[in-house]
Amino acid sequence: MSQPAARQEARVIAKGRYLTLLEEGGWEYVTRPGITGVVVIVPFTPDGKLVLIEQRRPAVGRSVVELPAGLVGDLDGQPQESLLDAARRELIEETGYAASELVPLGDGPVAVGVCDEIVTIILARGLSRVGPGGGDATEQITVREVALADLPRFLDERKQAGLAIDVKLFAGLWLAGVTVPR
Amino acid sequence: MSQPAARQEARVIAKGRYLTLLEEGGWEYVTRPGITGVVVIVPFTPDGKLVLIEQRRPAVGRSVVELPAGLVGDLDGQPQESLLDAARRELIEETGYAASELVPLGDGPVAVGVCDEIVTIILARGLSRVGPGGGDATEQITVREVALADLPRFLDERKQAGLAIDVKLFAGLWLAGVTVPR
Numbered sequence: 346m347s348q349p350a351a352r353q354e355a356r357v358i359a360k361g362r363y364l365t366l367l368e369e370g371g372w373e374y375v376t377r378p379g380i381t382g383v384v385v386i387v388p389f390t391p392d393g394k395l396v397l398i399e400q401r402r403p404a405v406g407r408s409v410v411e412l413p414a415g416l417v418g419d420l421d422g423q424p425q426e427s428l429l430d431a432a433r434r435e436l437i438e439e440t441g442y443a444a445s446e447l448v449p450l451g452d453g454p455v456a457v458g459v460c461d462e463i464v465t466i467i468l469a470r471g472l473s474r475v476g477p478g479g480g481d482a483t484e485q486i487t488v489r490e491v492a493l494a495d496l497p498r499f500l501d502e503r504k505q506a507g508l509a510i511d512v513k514l515f516a517g518l519w520l521a522g523v524t525v526p527r
Numbered sequence: 528m529s530q531p532a533a534r535q536e537a538r539v540i541a542k543g544r545y546l547t548l549l550e551e552g553g554w555e556y557v558t559r560p561g562i563t564g565v566v567v568i569v570p571f572t573p574d575g576k577l578v579l580i581e582q583r584r585p586a587v588g589r590s591v592v593e594l595p596a597g598l599v600g601d602l603d604g605q606p607q608e609s610l611l612d613a614a615r616r617e618l619i620e621e622t623g624y625a626a627s628e629l630v631p632l633g634d635g636p637v638a639v640g641v642c643d644e645i646v647t648i649i650l651a652r653g654l655s656r657v658g659p660g661g662g663d664a665t666e667q668i669t670v671r672e673v674a675l676a677d678l679p680r681f682l683d684e685r686k687q688a689g690l691a692i693d694v695k696l697f698a699g700l701w702l703a704g705v706t707v708p709r
Contacts, residue, residue, distance in 0.1 A: 355585075359541030359548055364555045364641065366541055366548045371665070373546045374586035375557050375641060403537075404556035404643040405636050453692040454587050456638035459546065459557060461586040464694060483553070510635040512646060512698045519701035 375460045381418035383462055384432040387450070387517040388413060388442060388469040394490040395523075396440050396472070399508065401485060410489070410503050411511040413439040414464070432467045440488050441478030445471030450520035455513060466517050493523060557642045563600035565644055566614040569632070569699040570595060570624060570651040576672040577705075578622050578654070581690065583667060592671070592685050593693040595621040596646070614649045622670050623660030627653030632702035637695060648699050675705060 355369040364375045388396040402409045415435030418424050426434075429447050437443055452465040480486035491499045500510055537551040546557045570578040584591045597617030600606050608616075611629050619625055634647040662668035673681045682692055 358543045361540045361548055361550060361555045364548060364557070366543055366546060366557065368543060369585040372585040373543045375546070375548065377641070402636070402639045403551040403554040404639050404641075405645065409636060409639055411639075451692070451694070451697065453694045453696075454584070454591060455694045456642055456644055457584045457586050457591055457593075457691075457693060459559070459586075459644055460638055460641045462638055462641055463587065463691070466694070509639075509645070510633070511639060512633070512635045512637045512648070512695060514635075515633065515698035515701040516694045516696075519697040523701075524706055 372458075374458070377416070377460075377462070379419055380416045381424070381426075382416075382428055382431070383414065383464045384417055384428055384435060385412050385414040385464050385466045385513050385517060386432050386436050386444075386447075386469050387466060387521045388436060388440065388444065388472055389521075390442075390472050390490060394492050395496065396442060397489045397491060397514070398439050399487040399489060399503075400480070402509075405509055407507060407509055409509045409511050410500065410514065412514050412517050414513075415439070428465050429467070432469065436469055437476055437478075439478055439480050439484070439486050441474055441476040442469075442472040443475045444469035445473070450517070464513065466513070466520050468521050554640075556640070559598070559642075559644070561601055562598045563606070563608075564598075564610055564613070565596065565646045566599055566610055566617060567594050567596040567646050567648045567695050567699060568614050568618050568626075568629075568651050569648060569703045570618055570622065570626065570654055572624075572654050572672060576674050577678065578624060579671045579673060579696070580621055581669040581671060581685075582662070584691075587691055589689060589691055591691045591693050592682065592696065594696050594699050596695075597621070610647050611649070614651065618651055619658055619660075621660055621662050621666070621668050623656055623658040624651075624654040625657045626651035627655070632699070646695065648695070648702050650703055 355367040358366040366375050399408050417431040418426050448468040450466045478488050537549040540548040548557050581590050599613040600608050630650040632648045660670050
């Protein structure tokens with residue numbers, strides 16, 4: 346499923362630099378012009394560890410534990426970038442890992458009362474390190490590799506430390522068929 | 528985790544009727560003033576069926592298969608409503624089911640690059656029918672009860688019919704410990 350095209354029935358309330366606030370039939374939501382999708386990656390190292398990232402998120406005033414993710418089609422000169430190419434690029438940028446296998450697992454909206462964002466969740470396997478990760482010039486990302494057996498303890502510990510856990514992580518685990526004793 | 532309080536560092540770009548577009552440190556996001564949280568409910572009938580809803584979502588221009596969900600603290604005269612009270616109320620409004628047992632499973636942001644929304648996912652068991660469901664006066668909701676063994680086929684069929692699947696559904700299933708053959 347691709348990002349929905351802007352619809353003529355929607356009325357623009359305001360345009361920010363990145364986000365546009367719209368009203369349509371009594372509902373309000375935001376859109377991010379100029380992107381064609383959002384990819385969320387579920388990456389596993391050859392020894393079975395899940396690769397997560399942590400980054401400061403102003404919207405919630407704290408750092409968040411997340412799956413690697415990124416916008417599709419937002420780079421100058423690459424408006425036709427595919428979902429898999431974007432996933433490959435974002436995984437390298439954020440974690441330093443290249444994936445030899447990328448498998449789309451599912452897609453859908455995540456916060457449909459607030460925004461039109463449609464995410465595509467993609468499994469990444471066959472990882473090999475090709476760079477330092479850490480994100481692009483605007484991002485400050487910490488990479489975490491977690492054995493699945495340690496995941497519940499890891500997440501509890503990060504919450505105790507004041508971080509939030511992005512709910513898309515749980516969706517990615519379900520779609521990847523991961524079961525963890527809890 | 529409660530909804531983050533509006534922070535003084537954030538600059539208001541625009542105020543809609545329901546959503547406010549903010550800028551903070553070069554990031555843009557929206558907030559919904561006047562709520563204290565968002566609850567997402569994973570309801571199981573006594574015979575083990577998952578209760579889902581379908582409703583038209585203007586943000587993505589189609590109907591979406593979702594877990595029942597709603598805003599907390601947005602009703603006049605109930606600003607102190609608890610997460611569990613809101614979950615109980617929304618489940619009845621949307622599905623017609625009262626739950627004798629509500630268990631918080633986890634919480635976190637869902638679209639942290641776009642909004643400050645923090646959802647709390649709550650398991651609901653011991654359901655008994657007390658009303659028609661279908662949502663409040665502003666909502667048009669269709670209730671679906673799906674046996675877990677039929678869930679993959681059901682979701683495939685709804686996607687074929689043009690509906691989207693809310694990704695929070697997969698997160699709820701993981702947190703509820705549901706495994707489905709796929």
